[in-house]
Amino acid sequence: MTDQHGGAGMTGQSGTAVATSPKTGEMVVVEDLRRTYGSGETAVHALRGVSFAVPRGELVALKGRSGSGKTTVLNLVGGLDTPDGGRISLDGTDLAGLGDDDLLALRRDRIGFVFQSFGLIPILTAAENVGVPMRLRKTPPREREERVELLLALVGLADHAAQRPGELSGGQQQRVAIARALANRPDLIIADEPTGQLDADTGLAVMELLRAVVRSEGVTALVATHDNQLLALADRVLELRDGRIVADS
Template sequence: MTEPTTESTTDPTARPMVAVEALTRTYRTGRIEVPALRGASFTVAPGELVAIKGRSGSGKTTLLNLIGGLDSPDGGTVRVDGRDIGALGENDLLALRRDHIGFVFQSHGLIPVLSAAENVEVPLRLVRTPPAERDERVRLLLALVGLADHAAQRPYELSGGQRQRVAIARALANRPRLLLADEPTGQLDSETAAAIMPLLRAVVSSEGVTVLVATHDEALLAEADRVLSLEDGLTTEAPA
């Protein structure tokens, strides 16, 4: 792997931002069982940019969904910033996802009738951020992702890479501690995709956020602080 282009913000003595222990998840259809995770364990330090690689169907999306509280494991624990998310009630889990975790998916999921700025603004409206503060936050985030001049454009007027940048800005709106990105370059051409990982690294630097990205894109893997391999439902540290 290449050396990071910006100084790492990790503190080896800090409490892990993510701690996964003996995580298992099996999907069942009738009598058929498909194990996705068989005891995955790892930690991610605050300020780290960690990539998870694995073949299609290896369980990367399942793992991110479990960490983000979008799914429940059959066994094991997930702690986010010290909190066992399996022990949280539904209201507390909703608050955790809303206030502390940002999600970026392969399909950007923008609202078609809203402009780029309005899409980024949605999470801020949900938590009733005052208008002046909201406008300033949207302006700063669009500038961060290089779209300051595209605030008024709707998704259909933007390229695939620009739409994904808006999605990243929206995920950062409420200043999450953790950003989960699932194959964020999966629908982008190689040149556009190559710009996404430097953007995520800039996010780590400027926003102080921890990033966990699932990908098989070699360009993205090369820029990560660490790479975890997911195979046969288990995670291992990939060699540098």
């Protein structure tokens, strides 16, 4: 995948240069990641030394029971939470070297998030929901409208642009959410149980769409799911148990 952001570094809204690591073939590198919630006897050790790398342009799935650490990994890689130990780099940028403004810019410009609950704004149309990230980035209106039209066509919803979330099925809402995640041409898509609220057939269709998007848009995807049928569509599967990776296949 061509690096559309220039060199190995990153400059956020603050204009401050941040620490970077040498470029490799991996989009995501996680080393000895640890995260504990609480303290003392009630402490929950969510991650206990997790390490893995995700090459550019691959869809990697995280599997494991509830509480295994999947969501914690996604939140840390996505810059939504901070680890207690270990290291995370995204396209050569060490997240530990980013300030708040730089992390905000990273999440806005380089990561697309897809959640189980869809997360669409009820009063906005499908097209308006897809356009929200570009409005935040102050993308010119004409460019924004063209990108929205392209993305809705990509996810098969060109004829539903004017409909609001309440007028769409669950599968259609998740397709809008995927289009929104792609709005700012991210390097990485993070999806946490994206088919959790969908029936089996619709969930499979959404996962196939995610895989197709990874190929067509040249992005990398990290997806948490417990559905074995969906895991078969991933390039690679990491299994977590009690905060550790126990299988990599």
